[in-house]
Amino acid sequence: MAENEKAQQKWVDSVYQSLSTKEKIAQLFMVDVFSEKDDKHTNKAKFLIENYGIGGIIFSKGGPVRQAKLNNTYQNASKVPLLIGMDAEWGLAMRLDSTFAFPWNMTLGAIQNPEIVQKVGYQIGKHNKRLGVHINFAPVADLNTNPQNPIIGNRSFGENKVRVANNAIAFMQGMRDAGVLSNAKHFPGHGDTSQDSHKTLPSIEFTEERIREVELYPFHKLFEAGVHSVMVAHLNVPSLETKSGLPTTLSQKVVTNLLQNELQFKGLIITDALNMKGVSQYSKPGKVDLDAFLAGNDVLLISEDIPQAIEEIHAAYVDEVFSEKRLANSVKKILMAKYLAGLHENRLVNTKHLYEDLHTIENEAIEELAFQNAITLVKNDMAALPILNNHKEKMAYLKLGDADGQAFLNRLNTYHQIDQISLKEASNKNNLEKYDQVIIGYHVSNSNPWKSYALSKSDKEIIDFISENNRVYLVNFSSPYALSDLQSYINTEVILQAYQNTEIAQSLAAQMLFGAKPISGKLPVSIRNSFPEGTGLQTKAINLFGYANPINKNFNYSIFSKIDSIADEILAEKMAPGFQILVAKENEIVYQKNFGYHTYERKIPVTSNSIYDLASLTKILGTLPILMLAQEQAYLDIETSKLGDILEEYKSTNKANLSLKRLFSHYAGLQSWIPFYKNTLDNFDTYYQPNYSEEFSIPVASQLFLRTDYKDSIYKEIKNSELLNKQEYKYSDLPFYIIKPYLENIYGKPINQLAKSFFYGSMQLENLRYFPLNYFKLEQIVPSENDLLWRKQIVQGTVHDQGAAMLGGVGGHAGLFGNAEDVAKIMMMYNTGGNYAGKQYLLPETIDKFNTCYYCDDEVRRGIVFDKPQLEDLGPTCGCLSMNSFGHSGFTGTYAWADPDEDIIYVFLSNRTFPDANNKKLIQSNVRTRIQEIIYEALISD
Secondary structure, three states: HHHHHHHHHHHHHHHOOOOOOHHHHHEEEEEEEEOOOOOOHHHHHHHHHHHHHHOOOEEEEOOOHHHHHHHHHHHHHHHOOOOOEEEEEEHHHOOOOOOOOEEEEEEHHHOOOOHHHHHHHHHHHHHHHHHOOOOOOOOOOOOOOOOOOOOOOOHHOOOOHHHHHHHHHHHHHHHOOOOOHHHHHHEOOOOOOOOOOOOOOOOOOOOOHHHHHHOOHHHOHHHHHOOOEEOOOHHHHHOOOOOOOOHHHHOOHHHHHHHHHHHHHHEEEEOOOOOOOHHHOOOOOOOOHHHHHHHHHOEEEEEHHHHHHHHHHHHHOOOOOOHHHHHHHHHHHHHHHHHHHHOOOOOOOOOOHHHOOOOHHHHHHHHHHHHHHEEEEEEEEHHHOOOOOOOOEEEEEEEEOOOOOOHHHHHHHHOOOOOEEEEEOOOOOOHHHHEEEEEEEEEOEEEEEEEEOOOOHHHHHHHHHHHHOOOEEEEEEHHHHHHHHOOOOOOOEEEEEEOOHHHHHHHHHHHHHHHOOOOOOOOOOOEEEOOOOOOOEEEEEEEEOOOOHHHHEEOOOOHHOHHHHHHHHHHHHHOOEEEEEEEEEEOOOEEEEEEEEEEOOOOEEOOOOOEEEOOOOOHHHHHHHHHHHHHHHOOOOOOOOOOHHHHHHHOOOOOOOOOOOHHHHOOOOOOOOOOHHHHHHOHHHHHHHOOOOEEEEEEEEEEEEEOOOHHHHHHHHHHHHOOOOOOOOOOOOOHHHHHHHHHHHHHHHHHHHHHHHHHHHHOOOOEEEOOOOOOHHHHEEEEOOOOOOOOOOOOOOOOOOOHHHHOOOOOOOOEEEEOHHHHHHHHHHHOOOOEOOOEEOOOOHHHHOOOOOOOHHHOOOOOOOEEEOOOOOOOOOOOOOOOEEEEEEEEEOOEEEEOOOOOEEEEEEEOOOOOOOOOOHHOOOOOOHHHHHHHHHHHHHO
């Protein structure tokens, strides 16, 4: 015998020998306690502990802190440590408020990877352990083969005996790894009945051969895997117990002969609650407990009268109805379980930080992982999924059911503009004619797995009606059995089964519809004859932004969360009034937060829809993709073309022989910038008027128009400007002034229209725009500066950069406005070799050509337009990225960077220039690159 087994046996024998016969009998009982109830209720359990020495508590409804305090009170009052149990099949939330609800077993049953189910079991086990719960009455091992089952249903892993067994074992192993005892229930199988054993005695009419082959299979496999206990159900099974109406709980043939002798189960045998009608109506309190014990059960759960039951059992012991050996067998098994649960060392719960420990981001990560692998594509006619992001098509969303679907609609709208329509609107064929596609979400309350999932008559009718006239995507956020209510599946192109109406399920389902996430789940139960168990079509993700918990993308969250601390520092030191931060990995956003306000007046908070002046990010987000396209279409060659070759007006200038490669690597000797506006300050009224006219048609700010002919002066000044040393790196805006009219000329449209038609439109970048006042309300646009020198006003909605403003709001170097998410999508398109949402916008080799540092040997860190990591100690990044990474920063406090090696995108948008552009705290403190350093520090290597 191993040393720990010897210690266990010694402790068990010692405790057993210290007990009187009645105290030994009392160890068989677990009383139910509701921590939500008053002292009168909770004191009853304390009375039973102090006066009878009962063996355990099964906690029911209440709250975690209240339960922990009661636990400590009871444990301190008990001579022998109490075994604490709970029904926590999908986590503590099955019974307690203020706790986390994990997916139901039916949802987990759709997952094809048991390791994920094991992770769920482990996290649930951790929660139980933290709360002082030693045995979780889970997993449910019943096969739900009856769609009308009122009490199992979503609590089952499904109808396939092998899948149910594998998932139950994985769940059990997870709990065991967390140090919590497990329980297989409800033996011999409660799944094929339409009756509830809480209210009556359900009958299972199968043959013994069928029960042995099917219903018992998961239990047998769990026994082989080492499950700690089994719960016997209150069932009438004539093929196993010939005595009419005798519940299986009280049947010696079932509990002793079948379970212990034949199946060789050596663990704890626990009755289902003895106050349930399925057993309590068979015999009176006390007598029913004795019968259950004599049948072979070890633990008598929720007896209706414990004092009477102890007397009944003791009397039978005195009358030698059963032996001391029989009593010792059960009591010592109970004591062994207590030792295994660690009760020989510690019985109390530390209440400090209890709530926080039960509400960690790991919970959300595991929930996301489970739903992502469970959601099932039941039907996909004509490969309608993923929905191709055609911005010209109109789409509608109809919510059915009694629960909220806002999270679903919100996430849908991140991919395509969706109109929500009412049931009344959807009933009118004329209203539907304007929509190419209709998404129908059936939302049922997620409060518990017993909620009715049945589609109403009107729901069924409207689904059929819309399906006859439109392309329909039906998403079922309830039990898969709800689909059985549909009259026909023929006209519904897509059926996506999401199982539960949680916010994460809604978000994931929306992502899957558009292809941002793969789909891999399979139905755990059959839907009539149309969709048998195991149905599930697989899809792959396309290059489209999704959303993921950082833990699921291999980030150490304790390090990752330091980003928030730097954000607080930015606000405290007034480096900027507010800002957006976004981090993505492997095409999924893992961090997206907004901080502060539009201004220091703190009137408008920054949101994900706040629109920032992107400043020089315009170069890589607006001008560069068009320049790359021109390269692919042979309008120019970035390596060999010279300025004089493509622009006639530069042939006779000092810039004629400058190569585009040098120009856009900032190695051509151009001046950094030219303050064109300064030439107009001395004769302000000559150059500006408050009202638009043909002569003054260039808007530089609100109610301020520049002379129409001044554009010519700008280009002339650039053309005639002196060159600096051509062999020295000098960052310059001027190449972007120069290339803008060329690109507009070859394509015949202004550069803002080119960006939208070639890229932004089909990429659904609704928040990336030049001339933002044409698209957004003023209060959505973040002001960039209170310009006291030139425009004499707050600059809001018009470009901050003076040169771009004097060109009418659009420069090759500035003029673009947007939010972090749309900026990240362009960076993602570059990062994935020019592909976005399945469409190839640019060739990978083109991006590689521009993302190359041609003059690095000469201490130039720039690629072509792209900024690159530093060559020396100081530079634009944290110094912890690959040289393959690329990005840019902007004067207003913006920053965007992509790293193809680690597949990470990082965006920071702020208006650090407000109210004064001389505020350089953000730049001097390097907070943007310090955040970047945290991102890479938190990254866990594979």
